[in-house]
Amino acid sequence: MKKVTEGLKAVAESVALCRPDVISAYPITPQTHIVEELAQIVADGKLKCEFINVESEFSAASTVLGASAAGARAYTATSSQGLLLMMEVLYNMAGMRLPVVITDANRAVSAPINIWSDWQDAITVRDAGLIMMYAEDNQDCCDMHYQAFKIAEDPEVQLPVMVNMDGFILTHAFDPIDFPSQADIDKYLPKFKPLDFLSANNPRSFGLMGGPDRYLETRYAMAETFKSITPVILKAADDFKKMFGRYSGGMIEEYRMEDAETVLVSMGSTISDLKEAVDTMREKGKKIGVLKIRILRPYPAAEIKQALSRCKRVICVEKAISLGGPGILAAELKSAIYSNANKPEVSNFIIGLGGRDVKQDHIFELVEKAEKGVCETEFIGLDMKLVEEMDK
Amino acid sequence: MTTQTAENVKLFNSGHTACAGCGLALAARLVLQATGPKVIVVNATGCLEVFTTRSPQTAWGIPWIHSLFENQAAVATGVEAALRALGRGDEARVIAWGGDGASADIGFGGISGMWERYDDVLYICYDNEAYMNTGIQRSGLTPFKGHTSTSPAGKVSLGNMKQKKNIPAIAVAHGLPYVATATVAYPKDLERKVKKAMEVRGPRYLQILVPCPLGWGHATSDTISMSKLAVETGLNPLFEYIDGKLATAMTVKQKPVEEYLKPQSRFKHLFRDAAGAEQIKLIQEIANSNFAKFKVEAVK
Numbered sequence: 001m002k003k004v005t006e007g008l009k010a011v012a013e014s015v016a017l018c019r020p021d022v023i024s025a026y027p028i029t030p031q032t033h034i035v036e037e038l039a040q041i042v043a044d045g046k047l048k049c050e051f052i053n054v055e056s057e058f059s060a061a062s063t064v065l066g067a068s069a070a071g072a073r074a075y076t077a078t079s080s081q082g083l084l085l086m087m088e089v090l091y092n093m094a095g096m097r098l099p100v101v102i103t104d105a106n107r108a109v110s111a112p113i114n115i116w117s118d119w120q121d122a123i124t125v126r127d128a129g130l131i132m133m134y135a136e137d138n139q140d141c142c143d144m145h146y147q148a149f150k151i152a153e154d155p156e157v158q159l160p161v162m163v164n165m166d167g168f169i170l171t172h173a174f175d176p177i178d179f180p181s182q183a184d185i186d187k188y189l190p191k192f193k194p195l196d197f198l199s200a201n202n203p204r205s206f207g208l209m210g211g212p213d214r215y216l217e218t219r220y221a222m223a224e225t226f227k228s229i230t231p232v233i234l235k236a237a238d239d240f241k242k243m244f245g246r247y248s249g250g251m252i253e254e255y256r257m258e259d260a261e262t263v264l265v266s267m268g269s270t271i272s273d274l275k276e277a278v279d280t281m282r283e284k285g286k287k288i289g290v291l292k293i294r295i296l297r298p299y300p301a302a303e304i305k306q307a308l309s310r311c312k313r314v315i316c317v318e319k320a321i322s323l324g325g326p327g328i329l330a331a332e333l334k335s336a337i338y339s340n341a342n343k344p345e346v347s348n349f350i351i352g353l354g355g356r357d358v359k360q361d362h363i364f365e366l367v368e369k370a371e372k373g374v375c376e377t378e379f380i381g382l383d384m385k386l387v388e389e390m391d392k
Numbered sequence: 393m394t395t396q397t398a399e400n401v402k403l404f405n406s407g408h409t410a411c412a413g414c415g416l417a418l419a420a421r422l423v424l425q426a427t428g429p430k431v432i433v434v435n436a437t438g439c440l441e442v443f444t445t446r447s448p449q450t451a452w453g454i455p456w457i458h459s460l461f462e463n464q465a466a467v468a469t470g471v472e473a474a475l476r477a478l479g480r481g482d483e484a485r486v487i488a489w490g491g492d493g494a495s496a497d498i499g500f501g502g503i504s505g506m507w508e509r510y511d512d513v514l515y516i517c518y519d520n521e522a523y524m525n526t527g528i529q530r531s532g533l534t535p536f537k538g539h540t541s542t543s544p545a546g547k548v549s550l551g552n553m554k555q556k557k558n559i560p561a562i563a564v565a566h567g568l569p570y571v572a573t574a575t576v577a578y579p580k581d582l583e584r585k586v587k588k589a590m591e592v593r594g595p596r597y598l599q600i601l602v603p604c605p606l607g608w609g610h611a612t613s614d615t616i617s618m619s620k621l622a623v624e625t626g627l628n629p630l631f632e633y634i635d636g637k638l639a640t641a642m643t644v645k646q647k648p649v650e651e652y653l654k655p656q657s658r659f660k661h662l663f664r665d666a667a668g669a670e671q672i673k674l675i676q677e678i679a680n681s682n683f684a685k686f687k688v689e690a691v692k
């Protein structure tokens with residue numbers, strides 16, 4: 001049934017359909033409506049679940065870690081500073097192989113303090129051992145959540161999954177959302193059956209110390225797991241399509257790339273902006289397409305390598321920056337295509353940080369610049385008058 | 393060390409790697425002896441975690457989890473919530489524990505949150521009065537004028553400048569139904585308090601003084617006598633608060649603080665000169681005020 005719903009509330013309703021046993025979260029803009037809505041759903045008795053208010057995001061992540069270790073399906077949501085405060089727990093959760101699902105409303109990181117959207121928060125935790133999914137629109141985002149629990153809890157995976165949605169651009173946008181029925185979701189996502197959990201009936205120790213004699217092997221096992229996750233992600237989307245008739249999946253997505261000489265690469269809601277710009281440029285005869293990175297971890301290197309084997313020029317459009325380093329998406333992408341016989345030139349641009357609007361003209365501008373020569377970590381949309389004032 | 397199986401049901405096994413004379417290992421064994429097997433323990437990072445669970449071995453015969461240094465309270469909240477959500481509430485009670493650093497310093501925010509939420513978790517602070525696992529650094533529970541590696545006695549310093557943070561009082565202020573202190577020299581008292589705590593629902597706090605021969609600088613054979621002297625001098629009063637009211641306090645024959653301080657190298661700088669003697673007087677005042685505060689009549 002389709003219903004016009006705000007992005008965050010749609011996520012809350014989708015999460016509720018997944019019947020989490022324990023939810024714990026802490027308020028932070030622009031995530032807050034998710035947990036408010038879930039709190040209301042629990043308060044109304046529509047979902048039987050322990051909803052735990054805690055005193056920080058650090059404790060929210062720790063609470064769902066404990067709940068997951070005790071065998072519960074557990075969920076939390078956060079954003080920006082909150083995600084960074086969770087960071088230590090996220091590494092631990094992944095290392096302990098606990099299949100928690102986390103929604104991150106992507107937001108800029110302080111300073112200066114800024115509540116608006118970019119990708120800096122989640123990009124910063126990309127090495128923690130989480131599976132990371134990026135939603136293009138709110139239907140995609142809802143569908144990702146059903147799949148996220150399925151992927152996380154797969155016996156071959158057993159890792160936390162983070163679903164990323166751009167703050168405000170998606171979180172606060174109202175869209176018609178198609179919600180599956182509870183009965184269908186119950187069929188798609190049966191009750192969580194943990195491989196192992198804390199129980200007085202089977203006393204086991206969790207979170208042991210791994211010295212130099214074991215740590216390397218433990219991390220190797222995680223790295224190996226990441227190599228085998230792609231089929232699980234693809235199957236979760238295929239099964240979803242079979243049941244709901246809608247394909248919302250893939251590691252990457254190609255848009256108008258069949259004969260593209262130039263390919264714009266990005267993630268999240270920016271993809272919609274790029275697709276619109278590509279349509280306009282196509283009308284003017286430019287051979288250009290878009291490559292969406294839907295799953296950032298495991299990084300779809302093989303898929304990207306294949307997809308970029310024919311084009312002449314790649315333009316990474318990024319909403320995060322590694323200060324003092326190369327563009328993050330661009331650096332990873334370059335390593336993925338390094339062994340291609342045909343190496344396209346790669347430019348990268350930083351746009352939209354801290355909620356700055358990304359306009360169609362910005363996209364035309366960056367394409368034009370990249371066509372003139374390779375650009376490295378170049379900012380687009382700067383107010384040069386303001387830059388000069390700040391210089392003074 | 394043995395790997396735990398269902399057949400081997402000892403709750404805390406020998407063969408772990410604690411130092412000789414470790415008060416902490418003794419306390420943990422006494423606690424589990426009192427609780428029995430129907431518990432799930434959340435252990436903060438620290439000595440107890442390190443010396444019991446060097447992978448792939450474990451000393452624990454109860455379900456046990458270690459996550460981080462400072463999240464034991466919130467993890468316990470999650471475990472407890474999961475048991476309720478999954479209809480396994482009768483399976484086990486949840487205990488979170490950590491050292492004085494994990495409890496009074498880095499993890500305190502989480503503990504306060506857990507107390508305020510009134511979660512059904514027994515929190516135990518094993519207090520050996522410094523960060524022993526990392527090499528005897530000062531914590532919020534390091535005693536006044538104690539020498540540690542980050543509050544060293546030197547030419548112009550006589551050790552730790554601050555008195556111990558009063559966590560039991562803070563626990564009482566949170567409205568906890570049960571708050572108590574204990575120490576390993578009085579195992580019956582410790583056992584009784586653990587059992588009492590397990591009878592109560594809601595958040596409970598137990599602070600157990602556990603001598604550390606390495607950190608305190610006393611003979612490994614003196615763990616029990618140091619524990620006893622800490623009580624007898626009044627520096628570590630043993631009491632219980634039930635529903636916010638002082639319910640019991642142990643009556644002891646008061647001994648001068650020097651008897652406790654002298655055998656420990658962490659206080660040896662106080663015995664060098666007149667300046668040190670002045671500090672010992674101040675420590676005696678702390679002990680005296682404890683005696684007055686807990687209305688413990690010193691047996692003369």
